[in-house]
């Protein structure tokens with residue numbers, strides 16, 4: 335096979351392929367059969383309640399944790415057997431801060447970047463130029479400061495810089511925006527878009543925040559009850575929902591509320607019967623967020639099975 339052809343075939347392979355992934359801690363099954371794939375350049379958000387297994391999933395894909403069962407391929411390699419050259423193509427931003435407090439921002443990034451130099455290619459120069467990287471994450475004014483003096487949000491930006499200094503093909507971000515103010519959050523979202531659009535970086539991020547997932551991700555994967563219970567774009571998930579709508583109106587000074595699956599027909603019938611007597615009409619469909627939050631509430635109240643079943647019913 336020619337090199338060009340091999341590259342073309344290679345690019346069609348999914349960057350991530352996960353099939354029937356299972357993880358058991360002691361007697362507790364946390365992942366019971368997780369399935370998904372990601373193509374090059376896609377941004378995926380793995381969303382789910384506390385304890386659903388998001389970090390576990392991401393750690394298995396990073397090669398930091400051994401799975402109990404299932405098939406996993408990350409950039410064509412089983413992470414359980416990934417070598418240095420494979421690891422150099424991954425970027426990882428963990429949840430917890432690894433302390434390098436006495437280092438200065440620029441110094442640390444330049445130092446970490448050296449590790450990636452042997453993996454530089456014609457297409458992808460590695461590492462990222464230190465000052466350009468610092469600018470990309472919005473730390474230019476802080477480049478010469480000791481890390482211990484940075485605020486929480488600035489440290490998180492540095493975490494992101496550490497994760498992308500080697501210009502990864504695939505980037506894992508575990509709850510990247512915790513501690514960001516709205517401005518830092520918006521800048522971070524711009525950075526994620528830039529990485530996926532310009533560098534075709536594939537990104538898998540975990541978040542609790544549906545709003546963030548909607549803003550950032552091409553696809554949202556909802557993990558609950560040990561499985562992916564929804565997989566699609568925010569629009570597709572919202573469209574799939576066939577929940578009841580609430581119709582409110584007044585007639586002769588009296589207020590009425592009615593729940594119905596077919597609001598259009600109900601309102602048509604209402605006008606056919608009462609015409610001009612109808613006032614203050616309001617029709618509200620539950621949003622994806624409301625449905626998701628209800629699922630999380632039930633999940634956190636210990637009703638995991640009910641939560642998953644209800645959510646699946648409304649999004650099927």
Ligand SMILES: Nc1ncnc2c1ncn2[C@@H]1O[C@H](COP(=O)(O)OP(=O)(O)OP(=O)(O)O)[C@@H](O)[C@H]1O
Nearest residue numbers: 359360364382383384385386387388389390391542
């Ligand atoms: N090393 C471990 N040993 C035993 N149980 C563990 C271990 N790591 C995680 N767990 C348990 O597995 C479940 C999933 O944890 P995980 O951290 O993957 O969830 P998460 O979705 O990332 O949660 P959060 O949103 O709170 O970060 C939890 O019940 C957790 O207590």
